[in-house]
Amino acid sequence: MSPPDKNLVLSVNSGSSSLKISLYAVSSRQNQYPDHSSSEAVTLILTSSISSISAPPAKFSFQPIESSDDQRCKDEIVNSITDHASAFSHFLEVLRSKASIHGKQIMYICHRVVHGGDYTEPVEITQEAYHHIEKLSDLAPLHNGAALSVIKACIDVLPDAKSIAYFDTAFHRSIPIHISSYAIDPELAKKRGLKKYGFHGLSYAFILRTVSKYLSKPTEELNLIVLHLGSGASACVIKNGKSLDTSMGLTPLNGLPGATRSGSIDPSLIFHYTNKAGRITHDPNMAIHIGVTKAEDILNRKSGWKAITGTTDFGVITSKADLENHDPDVSLRNPYRLAYDIFLDRILHFVGSYHLKLGGEVDAIVFAGGIGEKSVQLRSMVGERLQCLGYPQIDAERNESVGKVDEVVVEISVDKGQTSNRQKHILVCHTDEQLEMARECALDPRFWDES
Ligand SMILES: Nc1ncnc2c1ncn2[C@@H]1O[C@H](COP(=O)(O)OP(=O)(O)O)[C@@H](O)[C@H]1O
Numbered sequence: 001m002s003p004p005d006k007n008l009v010l011s012v013n014s015g016s017s018s019l020k021i022s023l024y025a026v027s028s029r030q031n032q033y034p035d036h037s038s039s040e041a042v043t044l045i046l047t048s049s050i051s052s053i054s055a056p057p058a059k060f061s062f063q064p065i066e067s068s069d070d071q072r073c074k075d076e077i078v079n080s081i082t083d084h085a086s087a088f089s090h091f092l093e094v095l096r097s098k099a100s101i102h103g104k105q106i107m108y109i110c111h112r113v114v115h116g117g118d119y120t121e122p123v124e125i126t127q128e129a130y131h132h133i134e135k136l137s138d139l140a141p142l143h144n145g146a147a148l149s150v151i152k153a154c155i156d157v158l159p160d161a162k163s164i165a166y167f168d169t170a171f172h173r174s175i176p177i178h179i180s181s182y183a184i185d186p187e188l189a190k191k192r193g194l195k196k197y198g199f200h201g202l203s204y205a206f207i208l209r210t211v212s213k214y215l216s217k218p219t220e221e222l223n224l225i226v227l228h229l230g231s232g233a234s235a236c237v238i239k240n241g242k243s244l245d246t247s248m249g250l251t252p253l254n255g256l257p258g259a260t261r262s263g264s265i266d267p268s269l270i271f272h273y274t275n276k277a278g279r280i281t282h283d284p285n286m287a288i289h290i291g292v293t294k295a296e297d298i299l300n301r302k303s304g305w306k307a308i309t310g311t312t313d314f315g316v317i318t319s320k321a322d323l324e325n326h327d328p329d330v331s332l333r334n335p336y337r338l339a340y341d342i343f344l345d346r347i348l349h350f351v352g353s354y355h356l357k358l359g360g361e362v363d364a365i366v367f368a369g370g371i372g373e374k375s376v377q378l379r380s381m382v383g384e385r386l387q388c389l390g391y392p393q394i395d396a397e398r399n400e401s402v403g404k405v406d407e408v409v410v411e412i413s414v415d416k417g418q419t420s421n422r423q424k425h426i427l428v429c430h431t432d433e434q435l436e437m438a439r440e441c442a443l444d445p446r447f448w449d450e451s
């Protein structure tokens with residue numbers, strides 16, 4: 001039997017609560033499309049996701065594009081999944097047994113690595129790159145370690161495939177120094193790399209490219225305010241196709257609150273919360289050694305929606321928030337409503353500020369991420385508040401239709417009729433970090449030397 005064609009790219013996205021995996025066949029390479037314009041560089045073969053990793057039981061889904069029903073599964077509870085490494089190993093087992101994909105067919109494995117520090121280009125995993133990512137784990141305690149545990153598994157179990165790291169931070173390298181700098185001793189900041197890095201960059205890159213196509217406007221002319229609202233949530237303002245500012249900072253803790261994260265707080269708060277704030281704690285469940293302080297552990301893992309309501313699921317929070325009740329004291333009695341109102345308030349904080357940073361010259365506000373793509377109510381309530389800034393109303397029917405139609409971008413605002421070059425739109429974009437990485441990989445000349 002002749003060896004199978006080696007033209008597959010596996011994309012792995014280690015999020016804080018989930019592992020999302022897609023497998024692609026490379027259909028065109030950089031040397032065939034040197035202008036990077038090909039949108040069909042890869043063809044999707046299957047997707048898989050494991051959600052609720054941080055709030056067990058984890059749920060496993062597996063969806064080959066061309067398959068019979070007995071190969072697919074959706075939200076199957078798998079008790080043996082307790083972290084990203086066991087989630088990936090479960091995926092590989094199912095890949096072998098149900099999709100008859102041979103490991104030797106996989107050429108590259110693209111890994112989403114949240115913190116890249118001063119690495120601004122994708123890198124093939126070598127010992128040096130691995131240690132660079134490992135050293136940054138303390139600055140992304142819910143992410144880098146999880147991604148490394150999957151990278152380790154790939155090196156052990158899929159030795160014929162090369163692993164490449166794609167960094168969330170890379171998209172934000174354009175943020176001007178006065179925005180990325182904190183008002184602290186500049187020498188010390190430089191020496192220790194203490195600055196705003198920003199995250200969710202692969203998602204923002206995908207959204208920028210996709211919205212540019214949707215609005216038929218070149219990326220270099222696009223001004224967007226993007227809300228990536230998932231277990232980790234951030235906002236980003238994109239000016240002329242480049243990140244100008246974003247709400248996360250040195251670590252993914254800053255800015256909007258999330259499933260288990262506090263978001264921005266007064267930095268002094270933690271010393272009033274506990275007198276053990278500076279003590280180092282070790283997470284025995286992590287595959288690699290990560291030492292974070294008690295303060296970071298509390299603010300990253302024991303805060304956010306989980307601390308206020310007991311659940312990390314914003315869908316549950318929304319359904320129990322009693323949103324029809326307009327009594328101003330309702331959040332005093334209902335923790336779900338308190339969580340919901342905190343989120344709405346912090347989102348408005350960033351949208352207002354970013355609108356001003358763009359001088360009102362905004363092409364679109366874009367909702368994305370698990371919450372942004374699924375919460376009809378949150379989009380509608382943010383939309384109502386946007387009207388005072390000249391944004392069009394949200395069309396209730398369009399807003400409801402998101403997720404029911406098979407579109408990557410859905411316009412949820414009412415048509416105003418084109419009156420200027422910069423017509424404001426309100427959009428929902430089904431973001432896809434896995435596709436962003438696979439496409440970049442297929443179009444990268446460094447990885448496809450034909451000689
Ligand atoms: N119907 C829903 N309404 C609002 N939020 C939802 C709904 N379903 C899921 N979510 C939220 O989406 C989150 C997952 O977002 P996602 O972006 O996929 O996660 P991650 O940050 O791990 O990549 C869940 O934690 C949950 O809070």
Ligand SMILES: CC(=O)OP(=O)(O)O
Pocket residue numbers: 014015016017114168199200230231232233252
């Ligand atoms: C950066 C970050 O918080 O990512 P995620 O939302 O995927 O956990």
Ligand SMILES: [Mg+2]
Pocket residue numbers: 015016230231
């Ligand atoms: Mg995510």
